[in-house]
C-alpha cells in the first residue's frame with residue numbers, strides 16, 4: 001500500500017480500490033426494439049399528400065397568370081432561360097410556412113433561373129425574386 005505526506009505533514013494512505021467489473025443483471029433489448037427496427041420514410045408526409053390537390057391548382061394558377069413564361073427572364077438577363085417552368089416562392093417556405101399554397105406570393109420561373117435564385121439570394125433579392133422572413137406581409 002502506498003503512502004505519502006499531506007500538506008501538514010501527516011501521513012495519508014491511499015486506499016486501493018477494488019476494480020471488479022460491473023455485471024449486467026438484465027439482458028440488453030433484442031431485435032424487437034424500436035431503435036433497431038428500420039423502415040423507409042414515406043416519400044411525402046400525409047400532411048403534404050393532403051395538400052397535393054391544392055398545391056397543383058396553385059401551380060396551375062401561377063403559371064397561367066404569368067403567361068406560361070419565365071418571370072425572371074427580364075429581371076436577370078445574364079442567365080439564359082432553360083428547363084421546365086417551375087413555381088417559385090420569393091419568400092421561401094422555410095421562412096413562411098404555408099406560402100406554397102398562396103398564388104399571390106409565387107412567380108413562374110424556368111429551372112435555370114430557379115437554380116440561379118437559390119444560388120444567389122442577394123442578387124435575386126435586388127431584383128425582387130427573393131425575400132426574407134421579415135418581409136412577409
Ligand SMILES: [Zn+2]
Pocket residue numbers: 070071072073080081082109110111112113
Ligand atoms: Zn428563366
